[in-house]
Amino acid sequence: MAKQKKRATLEDFKNRLESINPNLFNMLSTPKTHFSFRVNLNRTTVQEVLEKLKQEGIEPQSVEWCKEAFVLSIESREALVKSTPYTAKEVYIQNLSSIFAAISLKIKPEFWVLDLAAAPGGKSLIFSERASKVSAVEPDKNRFFMMKRNFKESLVKNIQTYNKDGRFIYKACPEWFDAVFLDAPCSSEAHIDIAKGITWWSPRRIYKFAKLQKELIISAFESLKSGGEMIYATCTFAPEENEAVVNYLLSKYPNAKVLPIEHNLQNTQKGITKWQDEEYSSEVTKTLRFLPNKAFSGFYMARIGKE
Numbered sequence: 001m002a003k004q005k006k007r008a009t010l011e012d013f014k015n016r017l018e019s020i021n022p023n024l025f026n027m028l029s030t031p032k033t034h035f036s037f038r039v040n041l042n043r044t045t046v047q048e049v050l051e052k053l054k055q056e057g058i059e060p061q062s063v064e065w066c067k068e069a070f071v072l073s074i075e076s077r078e079a080l081v082k083s084t085p086y087t088a089k090e091v092y093i094q095n096l097s098s099i100f101a102a103i104s105l106k107i108k109p110e111f112w113v114l115d116l117a118a119a120p121g122g123k124s125l126i127f128s129e130r131a132s133k134v135s136a137v138e139p140d141k142n143r144f145f146m147m148k149r150n151f152k153e154s155l156v157k158n159i160q161t162y163n164k165d166g167r168f169i170y171k172a173c174p175e176w177f178d179a180v181f182l183d184a185p186c187s188s189e190a191h192i193d194i195a196k197g198i199t200w201w202s203p204r205r206i207y208k209f210a211k212l213q214k215e216l217i218i219s220a221f222e223s224l225k226s227g228g229e230m231i232y233a234t235c236t237f238a239p240e241e242n243e244a245v246v247n248y249l250l251s252k253y254p255n256a257k258v259l260p261i262e263h264n265l266q267n268t269q270k271g272i273t274k275w276q277d278e279e280y281s282s283e284v285t286k287t288l289r290f291l292p293n294k295a296f297s298g299f300y301m302a303r304i305g306k307e
Contacts, residue, residue, distance in 0.1 A: 008202040010194070017189075020237055020289075021269055027292045029194040034295040035077055036096045038122075039068040041129045042155050044090045052085050065264070069099050071295045089153045094122045097290045097299035101233050102126040102181065104261060104303060111178035116166040116220050119143035121150045123181055124159055134159045135177070137166050167215040170222035180230035182220040184213045184245075189236040190298030210240045214248050221249060221256060224306050229259060233301040237289065239275035242300040246271070246287060247280040255307040258283040267293035271302070 017024040037060070039049045046068050053060065058079055060070035072080060077093075085091045102123040107113060111131040115124045118136035120143065127134045136151075136159050138144040144163040151159050162169075166182075187205045192198055217232055224230050232249075234241050249256050258281075271287035273280045287302035 008198065010198055012203075013189075013192070013198050013201055017237060019275075020239065020272065021291065024237065024291060024298075025194075028190070028192065028298065030292070032074055032292075032294075034071050034073055035093065036063070036069060036071050036099065036295040037080065037091045037093045038066075038070075038099055038126070039085075040090050040092055040125065040154050041068060042125070042157075043088070044085070049085045049090055052090075053080075053083060056083050058083060063096065063099075066099055066103055069094075069096065071096070089155075092122060092125065092154070095297045095299075096295045097235075097297050098122060098183070099126070100263070100265075100290075101183070101231060101299065101301045104301070105179050105181055105231050106229055107131050107179055112176070114169070114173075114177040114180045114220070114223055116169065116180060116182040116216060116223075117184055118161075119147040121147040121159075123183060124151070125154055125156065127179075127181070128156045128159050131179070132158065135162065136160070137162045137164050137169055139163065139165045167212075167219050170219040173223050175223070175225045177223050178225055178228050180220045180224045180228070181233070182216055182230065183233045183235075184216050184241075185209060186213070186234040186236040186241050187238060189238060190292065191235060206236075206238045206240050209236075210238075210244065213241055213245045217245055217249050218252065221253060221304070221306065226255075226306055229303060229305045231301055231303050233299065235297065235299055237298055237300070239272060239278075239280075242289070242302075243271045243273070243275065243280045243284040243287065244278060246284050246302045246304070249304070250281050250283060253306075257305045257307060258286045259303040259305045260286050261288050261301065261303050263288070265290075265296075267291045267296055
């Protein structure tokens, strides 16, 4: 009779997180106190939204590094969802980590941007306000149609949508795009509710996604024009899905360079170069891991240039 594999425990998960950062498990266990949203500039202006919200008794806190992003206490979420700007699709609830990563992609008005795993589409909406054209790719059919509806309701005119497998986009579009964003499917460790346990988490899940992520990052890089830049991101903490994937790209492409990420944020940690039995290029120290804090969820991002 085959020996059953030991099921992953909360203690296993805790030990992994604390090996990355001693405070990470406690941060993830702390209930969220704030959430964030962004004004949909395709529909309205920041000033108009703030005036409408004020009339309804909602006064959000501004975010210094993004003029259209704002923060509210968790207790105010229901009020925002019932507000006139929200029902009119003038605001979009989106995590600060995702917003920061999206606006970190350097985009010029004439650019054509590829969003390679785009659903539900929040980052594509940001790109649509900054670029001439956006191609949003999503393989899952249900998520794809939800994303299309999201774009339609947001009155976006410059996003093309494709229900395609992102791993093979580069074959049809080699070096087509001025900028590429890949928020890769991942083990979603940042979204685990510790209070409910880790029923769906396991190291096996991490290794499964790491294989997919390596295929996707190659496709993203091959789709990028020479001289362009891309961002690789996940909502997980596992180095196998983060630094190891970036390291894999660097080992395959001498013309791939990790670029610095400019920020004044306190809840971040630079990429690590050693994990268990693996060692990564010192270049991955330029990547960034967001630690859960207020309106920030756990996140990882790397900014990569193509020479």
